[in-house]
Amino acid sequence: MTQSIGRPQAKKKKTGVGATKRQLAYLSMVLPGVIFLLLFNYLPMPGIILAFKNYMMKVAPKGSLISNTFLYSLFTSEWNGIKNFTYLLKEAPMLLRNTVGYNLLFMVVGLFLQVGLAVIINELRNRRTAKVYHTIMFMPYFISWIVVMYALYAIIGDKGFINQMRTEPIRFYAGAARKFWPFFFLIAQIWKYTGQGSIIYLATITGLDEQLYEAAAIDGAGKWKQLMYITIPQLMPVIVMLQILAIGRIFNGDFDMFYTLPNGSGSLKQVTTTIDVYVYNTLKAGNLRNSFGYASAAGFFQSVVGFVLILITNLIVRRHQPEMALF
Numbered sequence: 001m002t003q004s005i006g007r008p009q010a011k012k013k014k015t016g017v018g019a020t021k022r023q024l025a026y027l028s029m030v031l032p033g034v035i036f037l038l039l040f041n042y043l044p045m046p047g048i049i050l051a052f053k054n055y056m057m058k059v060a061p062k063g064s065l066i067s068n069t070f071l072y073s074l075f076t077s078e079w080n081g082i083k084n085f086t087y088l089l090k091e092a093p094m095l096l097r098n099t100v101g102y103n104l105l106f107m108v109v110g111l112f113l114q115v116g117l118a119v120i121i122n123e124l125r126n127r128r129t130a131k132v133y134h135t136i137m138f139m140p141y142f143i144s145w146i147v148v149m150y151a152l153y154a155i156i157g158d159k160g161f162i163n164q165m166r167t168e169p170i171r172f173y174a175g176a177a178r179k180f181w182p183f184f185f186l187i188a189q190i191w192k193y194t195g196q197g198s199i200i201y202l203a204t205i206t207g208l209d210e211q212l213y214e215a216a217a218i219d220g221a222g223k224w225k226q227l228m229y230i231t232i233p234q235l236m237p238v239i240v241m242l243q244i245l246a247i248g249r250i251f252n253g254d255f256d257m258f259y260t261l262p263n264g265s266g267s268l269k270q271v272t273t274t275i276d277v278y279v280y281n282t283l284k285a286g287n288l289r290n291s292f293g294y295a296s297a298a299g300f301f302q303s304v305v306g307f308v309l310i311l312i313t314n315l316i317v318r319r320h321q322p323e324m325a326l327f
Helices: 017-022 024-042 045-052 069-076 083-123 127-142 145-156 175-206 210-218 223-248 255-260 266-272 275-285 291-320
Strands: none
Touching (some): 045 069, 083 223, 127 175, 145 255, 175 255, 175 266, 210 223
């Protein structure tokens, strides 16, 4: 029996309990996220049937197998098909225009600014200075929208900073000033999320092989050509992946921002009401008897449409650039 000389024997990957013990530290870091998903995403999933029921609160009778009032009402309420979805059709054009339009605007502008910030921070030779700048850009992410609302009101309110400098005040919270609010939302979105969104791009750029840039510099390529022919192509898989995920959330607006910044102005409804805000305002008004059913229908619609959009977007990417697809 002959055996080739000098050929290293391939080591078999060990699996089972031993492999699990070696990965215990990594598994422990994943555990909080898994618990969060189970409690807040999978455990409430049977509640999807609320979207197809005329939910009426009922007290469970004595001797019932289900003593919890919510669960008893959930299983005993009558089915009403897709009637819960019809109330969204009343304001569908406005809701879709605002929700999808703003999200597309945020995606396009945010992508350029986040990648640009990551490139600029990476180009800073002093690492400590780079960390300070990036921390400053990242800090707005932790500031509440309530604080931002008061700051914005101090700037554009009837007696705010801008109107004090003008002879003819502009009532930014009135219907005549609707045209300004898309810019206010865009500026607020950029200010709050650009630093946070650039983290993944910066981490990717930091991990790129420096020899690629050194070879390009030797060949006479300047910073712009290095960006266009090295950095951007290397970032494309990450960019595509994040944009696919963003497409899945295109029907979900930033509720805190859209609800808080207008400061309750009904005159701005046409440019500030997204699907999430509309559902909340409708339920808060108490005009709907089946409030749980309508809210569940809206959430179900957003989730299903978002999932379908992810599948379609990923299919398009896979046909053109298979290596960049999520699955």
